Structures are given as C-alpha cells and as structure tokens.
Amino acid sequence: MKILVIAKGNRVVDTLAGELRSSSVDLRSARTARAVFESLRHIDAVLVGFAADDLAAGSVGVCRAIRARSDVPIVALVDTPETGRHVLALRAGVNEFLCKPYRAAALVARLDMLRRSRTREPDPPDKLLLDDVTINFRGRTITVAGRTLQLTNRQYQILALLAEHYGAVCPKNALISRIWGDSWYGADQSLYVHINALRGKIGRPRVIQTVRGEGYRLASPCAMAS
Incomplete structure (x- = not known):
C-alpha cells in the first residue's frame, strides 16, 4: 500500500514511519504542492496532519486542492475528537479522521478498507x-x-x-x-x-x-x- 503523508514538520512523518516500518507500507512524504499533486496518481491514500488550531487553516486548503484533482481517500490525523470543528475538513474533502494514539495495525486496516471501498461499488441502474x-x-x-x-x-x-x-x-x-x-x-x-x-x-x-x-x-x- 502506498501512502502519502503531509504534515507541517517531520515529527508526524518520522513517527508514522517508525510505527509502519514492519507493516509493508510504502510511506511517502511531499514538501511542496507540486510534489503532492504529482504523487496523487501513484498512491492509495493520503494522511494529512492537522495541528490543534489548524482545522480551519492550511491543512483544509491542502485537502480541498487534493480533492479537486483526485478522489483518493484522505484521512486527517488529529489530536482530539472534536467533531464540530471537523465539519470544515469534511467539506474540504476529508473522508475520515484518526485520533491519537495512532495504532499502526488499526491504521493500516482502515486505510486498506478505504482503498477497497473505492472499487467495491454497488451496481445501480444506469x-x-x-x-x-x-x-x-x-x-x-x-x-x-x-x-x-x-x-x-x-x-x-x-x-x-x-x-x-x-x-x-x-x-x-x-x-x-x-x-x-x-x-x-x-x-x-x-x-x-x-x-x-x-x-x-x-x-x-x-x-x-x-x-x-x-x-x-x-x-x-x-x-x-x-
């Protein structure tokens, strides 16, 4: 599974890399908008790190830009389960939220479920x-x-x-x-x-x-x- 991680600093990326090292996950990071958009065709999911005060700021803009270009699943890494503020992120294209502590096994299972949901679609009338x-x-x-x-x-x-x-x-x-x-x-x-x-x-x-x-x-x- 190929996962793109977007975070303000290296701490979230480094922490996740350590937790996922033994989970057969290809963890990638991007430092520029161009690098993010070039990666979208080659990944299965995006993890976006949200600071405690950032749900209405830069990270939401990143999610909105990604969603305008791709339907790749977006998971927001958040510190607290503050549902009211998450509505802004949902409207910007975030599919789901994951709160601390991030358990590697659960994270991989949920990302895999999201990936499969993109192709496991019902068969409606035309x-x-x-x-x-x-x-x-x-x-x-x-x-x-x-x-x-x-x-x-x-x-x-x-x-x-x-x-x-x-x-x-x-x-x-x-x-x-x-x-x-x-x-x-x-x-x-x-x-x-x-x-x-x-x-x-x-x-x-x-x-x-x-x-x-x-x-x-x-x-x-x-x-x-x-």
Whole structure:
C-alpha cells in the first residue's frame, strides 16, 4: 500500500514511519504542492496532519486542492475528537479522521478498507428520473433542469446505495457499514455532512428524504411534485 503523508514538520512523518516500518507500507512524504499533486496518481491514500488550531487553516486548503484533482481517500490525523470543528475538513474533502494514539495495525486496516471501498461499488441502474432530476450512474453525473453536475466518488457511492434500495428506506447503518465500515470514528457525522452536501449540490432537498430513526431514501416523482 502506498501512502502519502503531509504534515507541517517531520515529527508526524518520522513517527508514522517508525510505527509502519514492519507493516509493508510504502510511506511517502511531499514538501511542496507540486510534489503532492504529482504523487496523487501513484498512491492509495493520503494522511494529512492537522495541528490543534489548524482545522480551519492550511491543512483544509491542502485537502480541498487534493480533492479537486483526485478522489483518493484522505484521512486527517488529529489530536482530539472534536467533531464540530471537523465539519470544515469534511467539506474540504476529508473522508475520515484518526485520533491519537495512532495504532499502526488499526491504521493500516482502515486505510486498506478505504482503498477497497473505492472499487467495491454497488451496481445501480444506469439512470433514475426524479421529476426534473436525472441521476446518471454510468456517467456519475446528475442533471438538474438541464444543468449537469459532477459527483465525487463518495457522493456516487451514497446515491448508488440509495438506488439499490429505491422504493424503500436505505438504513443509515447500512450506508455507514458499506461505505465507511462499522468501526470508523466519525462515520455518522460524515454521512450527515455528505448527505447535506448532495442536497445542496442538487438544489432539490426532496430528492433525498430523511426517514427519522431509520435512514434515507430517494423520493418518487410524485413525492417530488407534492
């Protein structure tokens, strides 16, 4: 597994290198933006070190720039499980968070799960038509009133799973388990943020309906018009 580590100093990189030395991990680092972007095609995941006061500063900008170029999984290394401040990072493209202490075995297992989730995608129908919204799963696009929107990898996974359950509720636990894994810290909050981001991108809040206490479902055309 090839992992790119981005941190302000060498301490995080050196610590992780020591912990992962015996885990068959190809750990890489990048000191410039150009080096980061050139590495994206050749790696399986990115670890970004966040300082305690940095969740709204430079590291978020780095994640946003990476996400604009690639759907590679991004894991933020954080000091404390402060979920409220992590929303900014999620919106910038971070997939998950890992809090201290970083256990090498657990880190490798979770990164491997993220890597496999990029290719273990459900098999939805080619298209779904919901009023003036067309979800094209083959092209990974959404057309809203003739305007085409691009989907991120995670947004595609969520919509594909909802399409698998079309006509019924997709349980929240099923979404989390299939996309994040049962034990991922912050998966519940991450799902909430991604659902809201999808609704905002589509501009039709009723496309994805919340079923309180159960999960989410795609609306029927008649529900869209009501």
